[in-house]
Amino acid sequence: MNLVIIEIILFFLFLFRGVLVSQDVAVRALEAQGHSNIEIVDSAWFAVGLRGCDTGDAARFTARVINPAGKPAEIYVCSGAFFKGGTIRTR
Numbered sequence: 001m002n003l004v005i006i007e008i009i010l011f012f013l014f015l016f017r018g019v020l021v022s023q024d025v026a027v028r029a030l031e032a033q034g035h036s037n038i039e040i041v042d043s044a045w046f047a048v049g050l051r052g053c054d055t056g057d058a059a060r061f062t063a064r065v066i067n068p069a070g071k072p073a074e075i076y077v078c079s080g081a082f083f084k085g086g087t088i089r090t091r
Helices: 002-015 024-032
Strands: 036-044 059-066 072-079 086-090
Touching (some): 024 059, 024 086
Antiparallel strands (some): 036 059, 059 072
């Protein structure tokens, strides 16, 4: 009985591991690439592999920024839960 409960907990922890990812990961990734005026407008933690990120990613953040060329843009930052930093993807 206890093993079943542990398996269920681990399943949900794996499924919703993106909840553990801070939006600071996205902000740091955007700043490192020269973006400014960063505003995180949305985040997703469920099925992000089907929403523009890689299947190994745990969270997707949507940000409105000023890109390095000085133009406004809306982009995604995908991140893993524990050992992966942010990956910037254009929409």
